Amino acid sequence: MHGRTLTIVLALGLLLSGLSLLRLLATVHLPGNDQGYGPRQPIAYSHRLHAGDLEIPCLYCHSGAEKSRHAGVPSASVCMNCHRFVTAPMIDVRAEERRADAEGRKPALVVSPELRKLYDAVGFGADLRLDPTIEPRAIEWVRVHRVPDFVYFDHRPHVAAGIDCRRCHGAVEMMERVEQQESLSMGWCLSCHRTEHQQVDGRPMSASTDCSACHY
Numbered sequence: 001m002h003g004r005t006l007t008i009v010l011a012l013g014l015l016l017s018g019l020s021l022l023r024l025l026a027t028v029h030l031p032g033n034d035q036g037y038g039p040r041q042p043i044a045y046s047h048r049l050h051a052g053d054l055e056i057p058c059l060y061c062h063s064g065a066e067k068s069r070h071a072g073v074p075s076a077s078v079c080m081n082c083h084r085f086v087t088a089p090m091i092d093v094r095a096e097e098r099r100a101d102a103e104g105r106k107p108a109l110v111v112s113p114e115l116r117k118l119y120d121a122v123g124f125g126a127d128l129r130l131d132p133t134i135e136p137r138a139i140e141w142v143r144v145h146r147v148p149d150f151v152y153f154d155h156r157p158h159v160a161a162g163i164d165c166r167r168c169h170g171a172v173e174m175m176e177r178v179e180q181q182e183s184l185s186m187g188w189c190l191s192c193h194r195t196e197h198q199q200v201d202g203r204p205m206s207a208s209t210d211c212s213a214c215h216y
């Protein structure tokens with residue numbers, strides 16, 4: 001009798017520690033193996049909608065990729081170029097217009113909950129005007145791709161060589177939420193640097209395989 005209870009207790013304990021280990025593994029950001037890593041973002045911003053359906057060019061929001069080491073994430077003011085006017089999905093706005101029409105009143109302002117977070121960040125009140133009592137704050141986007149500190153990566157030579165964003169980031173314009181597609185390991189960098197001696201857009205390329213090119 002005692003033996004069986006003990007076995008059950010031990011089995012349960014093992015199961016529970018196994019479960020918490022699994023949970024830990026799911027949250028730990030393992031260095032060097034982040035393929036598939038796609039964290040939740042503070043606003044449910046969709047590349048599939050903006051870069052896919054609306055066809056906004058990548059560089060409209062990530063102009064840094066051409067001009068600096070980092071591609072950069074756009075500030076809220078870039079979003080506001082459109083979202084000063086677009087406050088909710090078109091279907092929701094149309095639905096409210098039809099309801100107002102049937103009820104013989106003026107349509108109310110429709111603000112989607114996700115875009116409300118954007119308006120909070122830029123300090124807009126309920127009437128979507130700048131409210132001096134609301135402190136504007138940066139949106140804390142969660143970084144997805146990152147090479148270790150001892151690696152030097154620069155977007156500029158790659159973009160200048162005509163390498164498409166998709167070669168390294170996958171079909172971002174199909175992603176609801178950005179996810180890391182490639183390993184970003186040394187072998188991954190090198191396998192391209194070794195073979196990319198051919199022509200890129202008719203120009204000869206030779207990417208370095210010297211340790212010092214990528215390591216300080």
Ligand code: HEC
Nearest residue numbers: 050051056057058061073141143144145165169172173178
């Ligand atoms: C309207 C603005 C906008 C456009 C257009 C856009 N992006 Fe983004 N991008 C963002 C924002 C905001 C984030 C940060 C939130 C997120 O990860 O979704 C981001 C994040 C990313 C990331 C992840 C960055 C990281 O943390 O590692 C990649 C990669 C990326 N974008 C690539 C692209 C590519 C490729 C295109 C074109 C196909 C594109 N983006 C078009 C706004 C934009």
Ligand code: HEC
Nearest residue numbers: 043044045056074078079082086088089090091112114115
């Ligand atoms: C070039 C114009 C444009 C830019 C720039 C833009 N958006 Fe949008 N966005 C739209 C349009 C248009 C829609 C609505 C599409 C529809 O009718 O469903 C939309 C929809 C959204 C939605 C979905 C709202 C919902 O409830 O479904 C979110 C969230 C959003 N945008 C966030 C952002 C963020 C964050 C940025 C800046 C990084 C940004 N947008 C930049 C045009 C833009």
Ligand code: HEC
Nearest residue numbers: 058062065070071072073145146147153158163164165168
């Ligand atoms: C040769 C591969 C490669 C290409 C091409 C490339 N990227 Fe990246 N990207 C990376 C790597 C590697 C990182 C992580 C860099 C780091 O940790 O400093 C990164 C990081 C990013 C980030 C987040 C960090 C940052 O730099 O601000 C964004 C956003 C991004 N890329 C967007 C783009 C866009 C948009 C394009 C196309 C214009 C592009 N990338 C082309 C490899 C690439």
Ligand code: HEC
Nearest residue numbers: 152153157161167188189192193196205206207208213214
């Ligand atoms: C898809 C191919 C590809 C991948 C993947 C790639 N690179 Fe490159 N890289 C290139 C090309 C092409 C050049 C430009 C060579 C030139 O300008 O002649 C380049 C240039 C560079 C340079 C500038 C020095 C030089 O060789 O001209 C550095 C630094 C660099 N890459 C680092 C990296 C790192 C780090 C990674 C991985 C995180 C990486 N690259 C992944 C193709 C790639």
Ligand code: HEC
Nearest residue numbers: 032147148151184185186189190193208209210211213214
């Ligand atoms: C084209 C870019 C590139 C070149 C060239 C390069 N490395 Fe790396 N190296 C990387 C990247 C990216 C990482 C990070 C890999 C990871 O985290 O998985 C790395 C990681 C390392 C590490 C850490 C151990 C590890 O595997 O994580 C060592 C050591 C190293 N490199 C040594 C070298 C030496 C020695 C050379 C020259 C023979 C060299 N590297 C050339 C990109 C490069």
